[in-house]
Amino acid sequence: MEIALSSDQQVAESSVYQRYAAAAQAVEPALCCPVEYSTDLLKVIPEEIIERDYGCGDPTPFVRSGETVLDLGSGGGKLCYIAAQVVGPKGRVIGVDCNREMLFLARKHSPAVAEQLGYANVDFRYGLIQDLALDLDLLAGELSEHPVNDPAGYLSLRHTEERLRRERPLVADDSVDCVLSNCVLNLVRQQDRRQLFAEIFRVLRRGGRAAISDIVSDERVPERLQQDPELWSGCITGAFREDEFLKAFEDAGFHGIEIVKRQAEPWRIVEGIEFRSVTVVAHKGKQGPCLERGQAVSYRGPFKKVQDDDGHTYFRGERMAVCDKTFNLLQQEPYTNMFDAIEPREVVSLEDAKPFGCRRSTRRHPRETKGLEYDETTGATDGCSDEGPCC
Numbered sequence: 142m143e144i145a146l147s148s149d150q151q152v153a154e155s156s157v158y159q160r161y162a163a164a165a166q167a168v169e170p171a172l173c174c175p176v177e178y179s180t181d182l183l184k185v186i187p188e189e190i191i192e193r194d195y196g197c198g199d200p201t202p203f204v205r206s207g208e209t210v211l212d213l214g215s216g217g218g219k220l221c222y223i224a225a226q227v228v229g230p231k232g233r234v235i236g237v238d239c240n241r242e243m244l245f246l247a248r249k250h251s252p253a254v255a256e257q258l259g260y261a262n263v264d265f266r267y268g269l270i271q272d273l274a275l276d277l278d279l280l281a282g283e284l285s286e287h288p289v290n291d292p293a294g295y296l297s298l299r300h301t302e303e304r305l306r307r308e309r310p311l312v313a314d315d316s317v318d319c320v321l322s323n324c325v326l327n328l329v330r331q332q333d334r335r336q337l338f339a340e341i342f343r344v345l346r347r348g349g350r351a352a353i354s355d356i357v358s359d360e361r362v363p364e365r366l367q368q369d370p371e372l373w374s375g376c377i378t379g380a381f382r383e384d385e386f387l388k389a390f391e392d393a394g395f396h397g398i399e400i401v402k403r404q405a406e407p408w409r410i411v412e413g414i415e416f417r418s419v420t421v422v423a424h425k426g427k428q429g430p431c432l433e434r435g436q437a438v439s440y441r442g443p444f445k446k447v448q449d450d451d452g453h454t455y456f457r458g459e460r461m462a463v464c465d466k467t468f469n470l471l472q473q474e475p476y477t478n479m480f481d482a483i484e485p486r487e488v489v490s491l492e493d494a495k496p497f498g499c500r501r502s503t504r505r506h507p508r509e510t511k512g513l514e515y516d517e518t519t520g521a522t523d524g525c526s527d528e529g530p531c532c
């Protein structure tokens with residue numbers, strides 16, 4: 142059975158597939174902007190992969206040793222092979238792409254790279270980055286046994302897809318420490334983008350992060366430019382507007398969303414609209430119960446006040462009451478050294494903790510921390526620190 146595609150689906154999918162399939166066979170210099178990587182990490186990667194790599198940034202500095210890393214739109218595998226060296230033999234790298242030609246290129250060199258590294262920790266998988274539960278290799282096997290020839294077959298196929306997502310997901314829930322992507326999210330159809338960010342969030346473990354390099358625009362791109370196959374497949378007119386790109390992370394549930402690199406000069410300008418590369422890092426882990434344990438934080442500055450992704454306001458130098466979850470969160474990346482953590486003198490156990498009203502921003506009086514009956518008096522000390530006396 143043939144299913145008709147709308148014009149925007151054809152632009153967003155057919156043109157992208159055809160252009161990147163061709164780019165897997167021959168160098169396509171017009172795809173994305175030049176990126177410099179660490180030369181030491183490129184030595185083990187075959188030249189055929191390097192010259193057919195297309196991206197707009199380098200998110201790999203946010204990968205850590207021993208982690209499980211997922212690269213969305215892995216293409217020829219360059220980012221995966223760089224990450225493989227960073228995570229080391231105890232880590233693991235998964236590349237996902239829906240372009241058969243690019244997957245063939247990446248998989249072809251996998252044994253040779255593993256031999257040079259001394260370990261094999263990269264796995265390339267066939268799937269859509271906006272549907273990371275569906276393994277297209279498994280689906281292809283089902284279709285070969287049960288071809289779709291009529292509407293009944295199509296309905297059966299939908300049930301098969303759901304079974305595969307549930308029983309044999311391409312990437313499981315909460316299984317990844319870091320999600321990478323390099324100039325790929327802008328190629329996904331507009332109607333699939335909310336699901337795309339939800340999938341990134343789903344596969345990340347609590348405490349994990351997404352490090353995404355992509356092309357953004359400073360203005361909304363008109364529909365007629367989005368319909369241009371050359372501009373869309375060239376990573377231009379599918380670009381997110383910069384503020385909407387950040388909002389997509391926020392809407393998906395991420396926190397600590399930060400632009401860690403932004404191209405000053407635009408890569409391209411089309412009809413007055415500027416397109417440039419940005420790299421964004423966002424974290425997963427603010428979900429969960431809010432418990433009152435008498436804790437407070439004091440924002441160090443330099444701003445008079447700041448507001449977090451849940452609407453809590455922190456005033457410079459003032460003790461703000463926070464729940465246990467937020468208290469711990471603000472001592473981790475990307476907030477390290479921004480807040481002083483103030484524990485109560487009498488620790489409240491998790492078992493005895495009551496719900497905390499996290500919808501408000503409340504100052505915590507020092508006596509709440511020290512206790513109402515606290516009246517200790519101390520004398521002078523020999524010194525405040527190992528570096529010398531206080532006065």
